[in-house]
Amino acid sequence: MKTRQAHATLPHVPEFIGWLATELDSRTLFKHQYVDRRSGAKWSCESLYDAYRGYAWNHPGNARLSFNPGASADSNAHALEALRQDLQAAGSDDERVLQGALDVMAWGGVSAHNAQWLKANKVGLGRMVQDVKAALIKKDPDAPILRSNTLRFNSGMTKIYSLVCPEFVIYDSRVAAGLGRLVVQYCKAKGLTRVPEGLNFPWAAAKEGENSTDPKNRNPSTGTLQFKRLRSGSHHARWNMNASWVLSQVASHARCAASPFRTGVTPAQTLRAIEQALFMIGYDLGAAANA
Template identity: 45%
Template sequence: MLQYLKLAVVDDFIDWLAANLDQPLFAHAYVDRRHGPRTFTGLPDALSQYFWKHNGALGAPGGTCLTSSNAVLNALRQALNTGMKNSNDAATLSASIEVMAWGGVRAGNARWLTINTAKLVSILSSTTAALASQNLAHGLLATRGQMRFNAGMTKVYSLLVDDFIIYDSRVAAALDWIVVKYCQARQLPAVPAELAFPWAPAKEAANAKAPKNRDPRQHNYYFPRLAAGEPHAVWNLKASGILAEVLRRAPFSTFNTASTIPALRRLEAALFMIGYDLPHGRSSEVAVSPREIDDEEDWTECFTAARGRMFHYRIQTDGIYLQDGRVYPAEVINSMLNILRSQFKSGHFPLANSATDVRSGNSKPGVGSAYFQATADKGNPPDSSALVAVLHDLGALNHTAGRRDPWSINDSEFAHQSKMDVSVLFTRQLELNDAL
């Protein structure tokens, strides 16, 4: 048991939340950007309205309800555990990317997982052990820069660590919203540091007209921004411990009724629904526009194909935009992919993007020459390294480690297209941004 849970204010918060868990105190409403108004009479009602669209995985079908998501997560948990038990990095990579795909966070995570394939089992095993230790002073948790932990990895570790929730921006927002109500009920002048769960902004399109609010501030009740890595993992542990103990102290709650889905997963699902959008708080501070605050969050982390260099990108309807100013128009991407399909069908192909070799015509067929041709011989062939990395992140391309020609087209994404068109992938990613 986390020693943190024995702190007086934490213990009092747990008691208060357990007593109010099924009460209308937690009624909430907002406008879902894709599906219209949603109204919840409380946390149990939020659970009953759970909605997350996914495509299924490993034989478990797609769906939108919690039962279907739970079936997918059970299959993925088994795949992860099998891969790690057998020290099979490739199988563990495949399962991890499937987890990201289920959670809508493949973009921003697939490339990191791929370039770390050779040590993935070791990374996941050591982090799982640190989290399972319930020791906030554990070396991996207490030292900055040692751990990758974000909205994607929390989903992976929720399948590897017992009683460990997914702590993403929606769950964090809902938990802080509840903490504010606790502070108001106890007439506290400020949020206790022990309960100041960090929040993260929603993922948004660059031109979002009605950005979702995940900042839980109300009057003098403020919360810090969530930092990736060890701080995220530590607060994930604290949130998991609190919610598990709340359920233990509320044995007659709706969340503890008989179900094939664990009570903690059901409570997490209710928080996920509540935290989609919060009312904008009021304070004495100077107002700052949501776009000004969250602009950095609009960019997605990625790693180049050639050397694994970090860069950041964003998707818009007309193409891929890099933070350094480079742009890949959709028509150029489509042309490149169709050239590669014509040359290689469903087979593998190399990056082969040397500027000198491609421009001189001495390069072997591959990504570099296809990109150069798609840009009417005006593009810079090495720029294709970032482009294919993003396309892999989005699922348009496959990458097979250990091959000199590791790339191939993911035919399942273009199965019904005589001419490949990435606009469907772009639309899907923008829809995910509305949901995340």
Template identity: 50%
Template sequence: MYRSQYLGSDTSGVEPHAVREFIDWLAGNLSSKTLFMHEYIDRRSGRKWQFNGLEDACERYQWKHRGVPGVPPGNTLASNADALDALRTALQSALACGNDHAACDAACAVMRWGGVGAGNIRWLQTNTEGLAKLLCSTTAVLDSGNPGLLHKNLRFNAGMTKVYSLLAEDFIIYDSRVAAALGWLVVKYCQENGLSRVPEGLAFPWAPSKEAPNAAVPKNRNPGRNGLSFPRLNPGPLHAEWNLKASWILGEVLRRDKTSQFVQPSSIPALRRLEAALFMIGYDLPRSDRAAQAVPSSIPAPHPAWTECYTTARQKQFHYRIDDTGILLKRGSRFPVDVINRMLNNLREECGDAPFRLANSATQVRANEAEFGIGTAYFRATYDRGNPPDSSALAAVLADIGVLLFSPDRNEWSLNAAELCPDGHHGPIDVKWISEREIEP
């Protein structure tokens, strides 16, 4: 379905012209302070957030970022706009000259910015050859407005939507928070218009949040209420198609809006500002009355999905997930944050900016005969109680989320200083904020 067809034709749902009517309705209500009033409790800080509409949500946007070259750390909409501009320039420069390795580096930086490095960085590094061409061809399809041309095996998820948002024209980030907020808007539209079912063209798929296994109260990203239901989001071409539809709708809403703050002059594009408002709203949605009664506040959160990974030396498959306390392997091993911090600080103290080896032979490390590397640093970090070979999996995970960099040509590792030490080599390394970023979205 082309853009013009989607925005201009009838939907096959319960309401004729529902897409166009929803666009008119939202364009006329962008400035409403009561219709889109929302509040929730931030699970990490305990802070209560209250928004008087979408404009207020945009003004109070927050996302902590650091490690983007040339951009100081920050958490405001303006500082994130600067970070995204720098990342866009890096991506476009890499694609302009067809440089696969530069494209990979830039895309990995986007993943780290968005807290979606797990799984995505490893995929990008594994598929570096031809990556520039893939990103160019997919962007061309997205710009064509015909999602039917998307490759059936296209990798498209919460990470890749961030990459393509910097490459495609007027293309928003469609992650679980934005998807939740879009569905929340559709529910309000349906309720105001007496619809008992969500029109097919407005059934934006939703995805659950990433939760720590010990979360007492999981965040709700399912916008469904009282019979108004939405499908689950699946990665791949379907995600990309709904990403396009969401971008088309919001773009058309802004074209019809004449009075809200979103269309007032700003250095930040209006579509990006509206996306930011949805991002803030979609952190946690209210549950339906029935669901609220059925779910006590003490219910444990469902475990997040395991992420597939491979050790670099022997390509042994394993699975991991990240929580507030560190990294957990599916086979049972756990690497606490304090152990990881001690290991990384020891590597920096011994090697500085120089690369190092894995060097994690159990016998050699324990006998103090191994070349200094990750194995010895890990052993020291566990106060000589850890198993040095376990550092193979730990190193692979840290590379997966961008903390360590691995050079397969030289079989060497290095600290990602841009991620760990954005202000130089001052103060101790602490990966706590990185683990929090990876589970926050």
């Protein structure tokens, strides 16, 4: 439990958790809007829960796992549960883990290089996933497998580990951007001029075409409140653990017991809903984020 204890004691981390739990249903702090680059439609939210209600991710269907294509939170929940059960049942069997991982990449729209790497590293893949899973569950960033230079941990692999590890969020560029924006709001509320180290959740750029005329902004930095860049591998794994722990603490906090995020659902569903709200907000933080 080294990471949980170490991260929990860093300055402002407990305060941020309490603040976010208190403000989770704020109708003023988390208003946001942007234009979806693909559809041209305007997206907006009045609160974090409103962002979750507006969640949309167009995922393909999967005949093997018997789920249809869809886009809503409910459709994605059904798909993710099928993918989760499949990966859990695969254990350390290389063939089954490879198939399950490829299906996760297809769901997340991140097959490309990830699928190529998974196929090239099929031998031992099942054991590797199990070993990384064990280290993540122990919250030990110093575990040899998480410090290895060969560790593959990116926006694709975070989706796999989010399904096989309890209380582990998908930490991709959109979720990182959304979480960073919450930290900025906290810093402003507390009069801070620097982002505390324990809250400096690294950000990653959106995948854009070279000639994009209207690039999406996923850097939450503004003024003197500056965030680090996310690096793949050990750095990504460490901050994925930190983000997961912080958000899981918020999800179960007594101060937000009456939140609609908690109504009639399990703690795991609450955590996933918060993650999905951040995913939606983090699509594009807009020019104002860097003002």
